[in-house]
Amino acid sequence: MQPGDLIASDLGARPAQPTDLAAAWAILSEVMDPEVPVVSVVDLGIVRDLDWQAGHLHVVVTPTYSGCPATEVIESDIREALELAGFKAPQLERKLTPAWTTDWISASGRERLRAYGIAPPEGSSSKRSLLGESPQVLCPQCGSAHTEVLSEFGSTACKALYRCVDCREPFDYFKCI
Structure with missing residues (x-):
């Protein structure tokens, strides 16, 4: 909720137009995501839903x-x-359940991560790692499957630091969660 929302929540309210959601x-x-500026909040699956409520765009974000x-x-x-596009006072709802998962990253988002030099999550968000299974992480530089973990934490908590054994380049791996 932003300052003034309770006082002026109907400011700019209007009926939805057929093209508004698209x-x-x-x-x-x-x-773009501020930590990975080549992938959008839509491609990451952070924006969960859009609809029209009480004359305003309602955005669900996880x-x-x-x-x-x-x-x-x-x-x-x-x-x-x-707002810059003309949607007056969009209403954002932060929704924590169900929890975000890397399964929600789109195919184009995964490709953009790879092109940027970050290995996208491999497989699904199953709990295989709890059973000692490691994902096969391909090097985003050369495509080699001969990679090794350097650190369970990379440039952010959601990434691990890997190195390619073949081309010797270090890279982040976007962990499955």
Whole structure:
């Protein structure tokens, strides 16, 4: 909730237009994640739903994890992009359940991660690692499957640091969660 929401929540309220939701999805597909600026909040699956409520666009957002330090920045970027596009006072709802999972990353988002030099999550968010199973992580530079873990934590908590045994390049791996 933003300052003034309770007082002026109906400011700019209007009936939904047939193209509003498609336009909003298109706008949000251009809002990039601040930690990985080549993948949008839509491709990451952070934007869960859009609908029209009480004359305003209603946006459901699920952060990648409840303690993500970028959550407020992402929500601010979403709000700003929508307002600049003419959506008055969009209503954002932070929804923590069900929890975000890497399964929600789109195919194009995974490809953009790879092209950026981050190995996208392999497999699904199953708990295989609890059973001692490690994912086969391909090097985003050369495509080799001969990779090794250097650290369980990479540039952010949701990534691990790997190195390719063949090309010797270090890279982040977006962990399955």
